[in-house]
Amino acid sequence: MIPAKKAKEMTTKELAAYIDQSVLKPEFTQDEIRKYIQEGIDYGCTTVCINPASLSIAREMCNGTDTGICVVCDFPFGLSSTEAKVAQADIICKEGDIQDLDIVANYGFIKSGMLKEAEKDIKAVVDACHKYGTLVKVIFETDALTIDEIKKATEAAIAAGADFVKTSTGFFTGGKSDGATVEVITAIMDTAKGRCKVKGSGGIRDQEHFFKLIDLGIDRMGIGYRSTPIVLGIKEEKK
Secondary structure, X not given: OOOOOOHHHOOHHHHHOOEEEEEOOOOOOHHHHHHHXXXXXXXXXXXXXXXXXXXXXXXXXXXXXXOEEEEEEOOOOXXXXXXXXHHHHHHHHXXXXXXXXXXEOOHHHHHOOOHHHHHHHHHHHHHHHHOOOOEEEEEEOHHHOOHHHHHHHHHXXXXXOOOEEEEOOOOOOOOOOOOOOHHHHHHHHHXXXXXXXXXXXXXXXXXXXXXXXXXXXXXXXXXXXXXXXXHOOXXXXXX
């Protein structure tokens, strides 16, 4: 949705409401996980986005704050069986305090034109999460897909009942790493037409890009822990 005012006119608190702060590096120590979760809370981010192994830490730290928990599922490849994805989603969500679950779509299915199979795979996870009141964001590895494939994947995710569609895992190594470009976000929004929300992730590292996506009408953005203070204007980008 196009916001009522331009991003440059928003307060830091209003800008932070667009952010899921990413705390996903597999090499993070427990102390680093705690540090970056706390920073996300201090910045006022809507959620901190974590791996399932960090869930107990996030529950402890986010309890009583305005920052929720977003957990990734079958991340970063999306290639587990549907049954395994559903089982993981159920384990993550069953205690009822998870705001969002970000599931990776099987982009091999998408590239193969297997849209019904992709839809069925996503819907099984959506149904599991919605039982617990958890919103589902479906991640497309957009750097591996054409614009036409992204549009078709968006339709499949909407048909499956997804609450959001999202660009990029940030861990794709098979080609370009552009992430949430204006072209990709515009293609998703034009396809979705308000039927689901849109989250941009990947490549959002400066305030200019962050503001541009807000002004386009994006709903949420996944921002790396180093980039959150930069896009919020708290710290300048290193030259």
